[in-house]
Amino acid sequence: MEPQRRRDPCNFGTGDILCGIETEFGIIRKDLEISDPVLESMELVRAYRETSFGIWAYDEEDPRADARGGRAERLAQDEEEEAFLQTDIRRGFSFRESKSDRILKNGARFYNDHTHPEYSTPECLTLRDMILFDRAGTEILREAVRLREAVVGQPGVLGLYRNNTDFHGHSYGCHENYLLPREMSFSEIVRGITPFLVARIILTGAGKVGQEGEDGIRSDGYQLSQRADFMETLTGVDTMQRRPLVNSRDEPHADRERYRRLHLICGDANMSEWQTAMKMGMTRLVLASLFVHPGKVPDLADPVAAIRSISRSRKGDVAVACEDGRMMTADGILSLYRERVDVVVRSEEDRWVVEEWDRALSDYRADSDRLGDRVDWVAKESLLGWACQEQRVVPGDPWLQSLDLAYHDIDPGEGLFWPLEEEGSMRRLTRPEDVRDACEHPPALGRAPIRSAILSRFGGEVREAGWERIAFSGGVTFDLPPYLETDAGKVRRLLDRIAGMDDPAHLEAIIREMNKEGGFDGANR
Amino acid sequence: MERTGRLGTLKGNRLEGIALTTPGTLDEQDRVPFPSKKSQDPTAPAPKNLDPKPIRDRMMDRMRKVDPKQSERYRQRTGE
Structure with missing residues (x-):
């Protein structure tokens, strides 16, 4: 039963929404024709020793609890999960050995999740901490790679990628978490936030060469989002198959009488700090505005089709159908949400987000190339354009997907993103000394x-x-x-x-x- | 304090609306969350962020070193 009483909305704002990001990294041994991702992921996590504790409380977790009511008997991924578990047992790994959990000194969680090394930031109350501790994760992964390669005895053999796809139909996530008052009903959240989640990819997409998903795999073409291909339904409790735009897992990791955790799995893993900041910052503002002023937003006729359509259209500028018959573009939808969030702008961080939001929409409308200093899909497309011009590459050439992959390589000496950031072509929001501190110490709040x-x-x-x-x-x-x-x-x-x-x-x-x-x-x- | 430099006029720790991430305490950082940019004239030509030749040459050097077959070998299991 949904609680009816709503707390005083006058004082509610983004500062009341605890948040965090979980990022699964792709992993590969570059010196081997076939990598064992379970082993590599386990050994990578174990190589990192700056740990404060190593036994995770799995009793807290209940991924089958469904915010729409009840509890799922089985998840679509259970069969695959059980197969993984049996394989690992045959190889002599217990469940806990396979997970190799680490709670880090900075409050983050680092472990092997479904064959991917996963870094979950500590819970953060400010956007600044959110970005700082997310960036600290990249540094921690780099250090883990260095330690693991020292054990292997071959520098440069491990590849770690902050992306969401292997281009062969396998996706892994970058999940956002927002702790909300329980009196916000799940249905109200889904209805209020869905058009925003569909539209935000014009500013938050990481860019992808090719196409995957249930309508086939192609290696040509370019789209805005890495994850849009993998969204199959509006809402649901599954995360590995039948992926929903709004995950209904009811696992608040706090008092469930008072809180619900919105667990979003539709977002891309960004290299750009600005995009991560805006993804979380805009979403927190939208959620706060939905609590304060749960007014009507335009319902999309088919949100799943809409996110794919926007992602795969040239520059994301296609109009999508609303239930009332209107056709709206992504920037038009984001403008509506931008107006709505004014009522919850309270802090300096909120003001930064809305100023950047306005500026980004203005730049997008004038010429999306203007976003090339902030937005991965724009920067990556420019790099691919250079490669095509200079090397006379044709669409569908596997080198283009390899370049896409290389953009997300976390190795500063190999990844294509890092020189752009180093030269100032991509904006950086954090300072290296603050990131170093965030690797060792938790947030203050x-x-x-x-x-x-x-x-x-x-x-x-x-x-x-x-x-x-x-x-x-x-x-x-x-x-x-x-x-x-x-x-x-x-x-x-x-x-x-x-x-x-x-x-x-x-x-x-x-x-x-x-x-x-x-x-x-x-x-x- | 107010002084004018290459980037504009510095007032306290703010550069005409551009929030500087100056060294300081966490509280100071919280007041000035991120660097920002002034609004651009929508009629002005698009900034050529990736156009300068040095960065283009550097990026091409790096891109040429990427193994064209890397994406074909790159196989992951489904995550979440």
């Missing part, structure tokens, strides 16, 4: 720093840990609410208390005491 402090102080006494709970060997468990209202000073005082504690059983008492003092009330939001 939210629950991530609290989890890190507890694992640092009591790691030897912890049985398992996850996003929302830490279980100690002695039987004590400690819940980690999102801590949305705290400021950095309050969190710092709590961390100091944790560092001085002798017994984890006293954690709850300390939180209660700080609540009474009015010094730490974030758990109550």
